[in-house]
Amino acid sequence: MDSTPHGAAVTAAGFGVKGPRGWAFRNIDLDAAPGSLIAVQGPSGSGRTCLLLALTGRMKSAEGTAEVGGLPLPKKKAAVRSVTALAHVPGVAELDPALTVGEHLRERALLQGRFGGSLRALLRPRHERRAAARALVDAALTAAGLDLESLPKGIRTSVRDLERLEALRLSVALALIGGPRLLAVDDIDLKLSDDERAGAWAMLRGLAAAGTTVLAVCSEPPRDGESVVLVRTGGRREADAPEDAPGDSPATTDAATGTVGTADGNSRNSGNSGNSRGNGDSESPAAGAATTDTAPGKTGDAPASSKADEDPADSAHDKQDGTDDEEGAADALAEAGRS
Template sequence: MDDPSGLAVVADGLGLKGPRGWAFRDVSADAGPGALIAVAGPSGTGRTCLLLALTGRMKPTEGRAVVGGLELPRRMAAVRRRSALAHVAGVTDLDPALTVAEHLREQELLRRRFGDALPRPRQLLRPRAERRRERRRHIDEALATAGLGLGALPKGGRTAVRDLERVEALRLSLALALLGRPRLVGVDDADLKLSAAEREEVWELLRSVAGTGVTVLAVCSEPPSDAVVVRTDADRSGGAEADGPAAPTGVEPDDSSTGVEPGDSPAGAGTETGAPAADPARTDDGPDAAPDQTGETPGAGTADKAEATGAAEAADRADDDEKEAADDAIATTGRS
């Protein structure tokens, strides 16, 4: 492949809020061109949303981000043109009925039609056979960078996607992304459902892609030691505090994130979403522990129950918010 200059990624206090709360918040990053960046954190903490935001597919709500010198969200379209996505569920899904060669041919046709700049008149005058050889070379380079050898597949290029192993499917998705010669490539769920050996194989692959000069942004659960790590769960320890008094000017505090309805007692309202669930032995105080509707402060057992309920509801909302935000991005962008 060509040796493009990767995009530097800088973020400070970046956050994205959906209709039901924050997908992620207070995320910072500082990585140079050609870096391997690992977006790490538990499922439901906005990892995919951050990936889509830094590649220009979702609009951040607060904070500052600059990708390749392009400020987000003002230059989102320019960042999209310089980046590509791989292995993102609902966005870059492979068709299990199509073969590897059919996917490559389809993506190359789409790139020629929509991805490249207008060809120069001299290029249009070249013999068709020469143009065909150039397209074949372009595909071969993308496959080599992604480490996918057609000769190693059961039926070569005629192998159906449904017959690919998990790592082979990831390599194919990455090759399709590299056909557009991006300067930044985002890979979702890089280590999902992989063994330790397969995870190391994937990280070695992503290191080699970064070695070509392309910046790699990979979502994962366990980041490698040599990656620039960006975490999406750093603000989850405070929960209610992060969405309450600390909210920046112009952003309304999100009471729903605490898991406590308006009018609850002070003991329930002070619950932190990141706190661990209370011991059931402590929360079972019998019928006398029911909330006092007269306005009196409930007992300790009621406060523990409210804490456990708020933490569980906040965790459920975090999963729902990330899925909802990803669905919005899919509806906007279609297949990348």
């Protein structure tokens, strides 16, 4: 394990996840230093959420290598889960619209105090434990930029009454209570206005600047791509992909490939990724919602079943018929939900 005190370095080489009907994604290369902001861009159905789950130890990879904080995947999935947290992931880490903001915060703080601390912390006097929990919650809310006083009913506001950006901030705050080294956020820009999207990216930049490595799934990367590590999950086969538009960020490459960016905004082609014909608002585990199997307060391991050795004939058939597409991503998520 590396000796970084907070944020986790994230690396990957030829990384891929396969479902029963094809690849969710493949050939992803990544090299991000601790405290990086990593943007995973791709159309719905291109394996973005599968990549997020795989890099946080919640879905089993089928090829390639990856490390988070020096912990190899998939060998050390449980250890990776202990240093990572998820926010805004449908079916895995999502808010309950029937609960209030305060109820969510109290529940998360209770779980963190019960299962996230040391035995010595559990033996401290109750007033000290409560003070520590309040400090954790206050710090998380501040980092996520959620002002409880600005909500319609303050801490008693129901989740269903929150604006989209407020709900995103709450989900991030809940994940931060555990003090993760890597925070992974799904669909960061889903149905947000331009101003709200800018606010969301500003929040994530602030978290990365404070030392937490942040991995964010998005449809479009931030307009100011400086210091953003960009990874693309493909939307088309390489032969069908048009040349980059003149206005593309310098950190981007052809959308048909898995790509890697570096902290200075540069990127390089890393080979063909899973083809996708995604449509719809978001990629989520709706095809079979991923479940958890760990102690309360931790998101579980949701492995996608895959064969270690791919049949060459099947591989050729996949390339010919384009089955390395959204079906592969949906199947991987569905398989995770059944696990």
